[in-house]
Amino acid sequence: MKSIFPERIICLTEETTETIYLLGEQKRIIGISGFTVRPSKAKKEKKKICTFIDANIDEIISLNPDLVIGFSDIQADIAQKLIKRGVTVWINNYRDINGIFKMIGQVGMLVNQIEKSNNLIKEINTKLEVIKKKVKNFKIKPKIYFEEWYDPIITNIQWVSEIIELCGGENIFPASKKESLAKDRVIKNSEIIVEKNPDIILVSW
Structure with a gap:
């Protein structure tokens, strides 16, 4: 067959x-x-x-x-x-x-x-659990900005936000993780990013 x-x-x-x-x-x-x-x-x-x-x-x-x-x-x-x-x-x-x-x-x-x-x-899950334990007692939570695309500016999907938090960071656009579609995660004014003053900027494009 x-x-x-x-x-x-x-x-x-x-x-x-x-x-x-x-x-x-x-x-x-x-x-x-x-x-x-x-x-x-x-x-x-x-x-x-x-x-x-x-x-x-x-x-x-x-x-x-x-x-x-x-x-x-x-x-x-x-x-x-x-x-x-x-x-x-x-x-x-x-x-x-x-x-x-x-x-x-x-x-x-x-x-x-x-x-x-x-x-x-x-x-993979075992590795994630190890990371969780390592960052549990971190005193500093860096503010993270993740850019999925640059034109238009699209911020992170939910799994990215979860990884940021899992690694001990703070997502500067936490509300975006609730949005499933890319068009609903567009940052229309880049000045907002500057105002939020992220400690770390990550891009995936």
Whole structure:
């Protein structure tokens, strides 16, 4: 019987590429995001077919994927174009750390590595617990500004805020973590950032 698991996967974002590599199933990946950093060898081994908001639809079709994996409302247009061309697309929409764990578990099911994905989740969770204990008695909580995108200025998603707090920091835009969509986390006036006077600035673009 032919395998029921996808064998020609395109990952539109880095996290699923990294997860599939960690599960030892990188042979299934045929295309990745040009923004992929981890693992470093992925960029050498796999074809780069997209950025975060743009993708070469014709090139993706030509690679004959049996699954394309993306993330969030920002990639909705890419997903729609591919679906209209008959491609199977899975858009993950996790917003918090628990959602990331669910994504890892779901990817594990997709590539037939449930046990490995469960072990990976446990390993990451153990590391998070160690960090929690280390920062528990920190006397100083640095004020953190996290910028997800620069034009327009978009501040952090919920899981970023959770990590900031888990590591002993204070998110200067705590209310933003309640907003699921990127458009609802736009900072319209950059002067607000200056006024909040963050101790540490992190950017992900």
